Amino acid sequence: MTAVVDTDPAPVPGVRAGAFGNAAHLVCRECGAHTALGPFYACTECFGPLEVGYEFPTITRERIEAGPRSIWRYAPLLPVPADIATFRSTDPGFTRLVDARHLADDLGLEQLWIKDDSGNPTHSFKDRVVAVALSAARELGLQVLACPSTGNLANAVAAAAARAGIKSVVFVPANLEQQKILASAVYDTTLIAIEGNYDDVNKLASEIAAEEEGWAFVNVNVRPYYAEGSKTLGYEIAEQLGWRIPDQVVVPVASGAQLTKIDKGFRELIKLGLVEDKPFVIFGAQATGCSPVAQAYRAGQDFVAPVKPDTIAKSLAIGNPADGPYVLDVVRRTGGVVADVDDETLVANIQRLARTEGIFAETAGGVTVGVTAKLLSDGVLDPEAETVVINSGDGLKTLDAVANRVGPKITIPPRYEAFIDFWKDTNS
C-alpha cells in the first residue's frame, strides 16, 4: 500500500488546459495513489486500475437541462473539455426511458421502466463510452482509435472514428454474430478477426497497446475515460424520472464497468445536490454460461475466478471481467445481488419484452429481463419498489437468438380463401 498523494501530479506535456474538464487526476482504485491525466490505466505502484477523479464546481439542473439532447449535456460531469459539443462525434445518449406497464403487469411489478439504449447511434450503450474515449484520444494526441470487442464496441468505435475522420482498428473473436461483424466492417474500419474468445482478443490488445505509440485502445489504455461514459446512463435515468433516483436498477454485467459507473453516477448526483439523497439497490445480471461474478457473489467471495464463456449472450461473454470485484462491492453495499439465467430463459425473455413492450432487445436485454423475473419470483426484488431495467443493445444484432423461435404462423398461397381458412381456425 502506498500513501495517498495530496497534491496532483504535473500534467502530461502537450495537453491543453481544460482538456479533461473538471477532471483533476487519475486515482488508483486500490491504493489511492494519484497519476496525471494521461494515457494510463494501471497504477505504477500496485498495478491497480485507475479511475478519473474530479473537482466539481457548482452544477445546476438548469444548466444541464439547457444542454444538447445527448450525453454532452452532462459534460461538466465527464472528463471532456467544455467545448466538447463542437467536435465531431456520434453525439450518443438521451435514449428513451420507457414506461413498461405491460411488462410490469406480466411480471407483477408496481412500476417498471426500461432504459432502452438500443436507441443509440450504433444501437448499443457503447456509443456513450466510445464518445468519451474519443475525446480523450483527441486531447492526448492519439491518432488511432482501437478496441478488442465482443461486437457492440467494435460497431461504436468504427462509427465514431468514421465521424471524427480518424483511423480505427478493431479486433473481434472470429466466431461473432455476422450482424455485428458486418455492422463494423461497413464503416471501412480495419477489422481483424481473431481465432479465439474475447479474453484471448483482450490479451492480444493489451500486448499491442503496450507497443504501439499513438493508439487509443478505448477499453485498455484510455479505459479510465471510456468507462466514465457509462455514468451518463445513471444521470439520464435520474433526470428522466424528474431528477429522482429509482429504488431498484437491474444492470447487465460483462466487464462490470457499466454497473459500477451507474452507481458512481447516482452518487455524484446526490453529492452535487442534484437529486434527493435516498437509498437505491443495484442488481447485476449475467448469463449462466458466463457468470463468474454471480458465482463469486453466491460463494461470498470478494474476488472473481475467471471462467471459459459458453453462452449465446456474446456481448456479456467476458470470462475474466475487469470490474468484477467492484461489482461485488457495489451490489453488496446497496443490498443487491448478482444473478444469472440460462440461454433458454434469456431467449424467452427477449420474446417477453418484445411481446409486452414492442422493444426488441439483444441477448443482453433478455438476460436483464430474465434476471428481473427470476429475482421477483425468488422474492429478492421488491415488487412494490420503482424499478429500472437496462436494455443495452438492439435485437437486430443478435437475430440468431430468436431465429428458430419466431417466424411466420403459416405460409399460404395469395388467395383470400386460403387466408380466411387460416384466420377462422386461429380465431375459433
Place this chain on the structure above:
Amino acid sequence: MSATVRIPTILRTYTAGAGEVNADGRTLAEVLDSLEDNHPGIRARILDDAGALRRFVNVYVGDDDVRFIGGLDAQVAEGTKISIIPAVAGGAHH
C-alpha cells in the same frame, strides 16, 4: 529451461527499457526467481507480500492464463513465451 518474458510498459524501468527478456525455470515461480536475479525488484511488483500473484496482474504461459494451469506452479517448457499484462481494470485472485 529458457523462456522469453514480455514485460509490460510500467515494469520496463527494471529491464532498462527492454520489452522482452530471457529467464530460466521449469515453473512460473522459478522463472520469476530468475527474472528477479537479473532485474532486482521486479518480482515484488508482480507478487504481493504473501508471494501470490497480485490481483491486477495477468500472467500467460503461452496462450494460457496461469490461473487456469496451476498459478505459480504452471509448467514452463523450453522456448515458451510468457506475458505479464496489467489486468484491464479488475482481474482475479486465484
